[in-house]
Amino acid sequence: GENVEQHPSTLSVQEGDSAVIKCTYSDSASNYFPWYKQELGKRPQLIIDIRSNVGEKKDQRIAVTLNKTAKHFSLHITETQPEDSAVYFCAAANANSGAGSYQLTFGKGTKLSVIP
Amino acid sequence: DSGVTQTPKHLITATGQRVTLRCSPRSGDLSVYWYQQSLDQGLQFLIHYYNGEERAKGNILERFSAQQFPDLHSELNLSSLELGDSALYFCASSVGFNTGELFFGEGSRLTVL
Numbered sequence: 001g002e003n004v005e006q007h008p009s010t011l012s013v014q015e016g017d018s019a020v021i022k023c024t025y026s027d028s029a030s031n032y033f034p035w036y037k038q039e040l041g042k043r044p045q046l047i048i049d050i051r052s053n054v055g056e057k058k059d060q061r062i063a064v065t066l067n068k069t070a071k072h073f074s075l076h077i078t079e080t081q082p083e084d085s086a087v088y089f090c091a092a093a094n095a096n097s098g099a100g101s102y103q104l105t106f107g108k109g110t111k112l113s114v115i116p
Numbered sequence: 117d118s119g120v121t122q123t124p125k126h127l128i129t130a131t132g133q134r135v136t137l138r139c140s141p142r143s144g145d146l147s148v149y150w151y152q153q154s155l156d157q158g159l160q161f162l163i164h165y166y167n168g169e170e171r172a173k174g175n176i177l178e179r180f181s182a183q184q185f186p187d188l189h190s191e192l193n194l195s196s197l198e199l200g201d202s203a204l205y206f207c208a209s210s211v212g213f214n215t216g217e218l219f220f221g222e223g224s225r226l227t228v229l
Contacts, residue, residue: 034217043118043206043220044159089159095214101164101172102214103149108158 002027004092006107013080014115021110023090024072032095033066033073034104039086047088048075051095080114087111119143122207122221130229134195137224141188141209147171148190149218150182153204165190166213197228 003026013019025033034049050057050064050073057064061080066073077084091104119142129135141148150162152175161174165184176182179197184190194201204225208218 043222045118045220046217049217095216101166102147102210102212102216103161103164103172103174104159104218105161106151106159108156 002030002092002094002105004090004105004107006090006110008110009108010111010113012113012115015080015082017080019075019077019080019084019112019114021075021088021090021112022072023074023092023107024070025092025105026071027092027094028071029094029096030092032093033064034091034093035062035064035075036089036091036106037086038089038109044089077112080112082114082116085112085114118219118221120207120209120219120221122205122224124224125222126225126227128227128229129197131197131199133197133228134193135197135226137192137194137205137207137226139190139192139207139209139221141190141207142219145209145211145219146188147210147213148184148188149208149210150176150190150192151206151208151220153206153223154202159206162192164213171213194226197226199228202226202228 031052036044038044063076087109090107121140146167162176164172204223208220
């Protein structure tokens, strides 16, 4: 099955700096890579996703890059703000119309702390 | 609010006991997924149901079982509970069965004493 490794497990940055979180996956059939943000005591929420036919995607201060050859993808947050403090999870899945199921395999998470 | 409802929010029980966690998906979503979140293990996939049919099993123990009812709500049954079963159990739903955003509920925190 799929295995997703995520680094670092904790990350502290000064407000205004950039943060980068990296993930690798093992299954070459995976073609969908979402990122979820989980604030303390809350549910995970999708913040951005990318499919394997795209190399990069941006949404305001958040961007995700994908390198299919190396099987890794990264989350980039620019101009970090205190409200960006949360646990971020990367995930991978084979979102294939022929598949009978769709299960996200998550990384173990990165706790991001943005210091004011 | 994701539209996914989970009950109970908190549950404290003793080893050896059995509990049932309930999930109502978003209106219109046919898929329900269960995930277990422990401190050091992240989000572990347990099981996926689509329109009442089991579609995939992950790392679900034999002591655990689930089902999805005709009204699409789902229940996760945990029996012969052990201390290590203490975790946050999330239900998520999606429209289809092979793609798309998962919408998570607020979770049920289970504490086994």
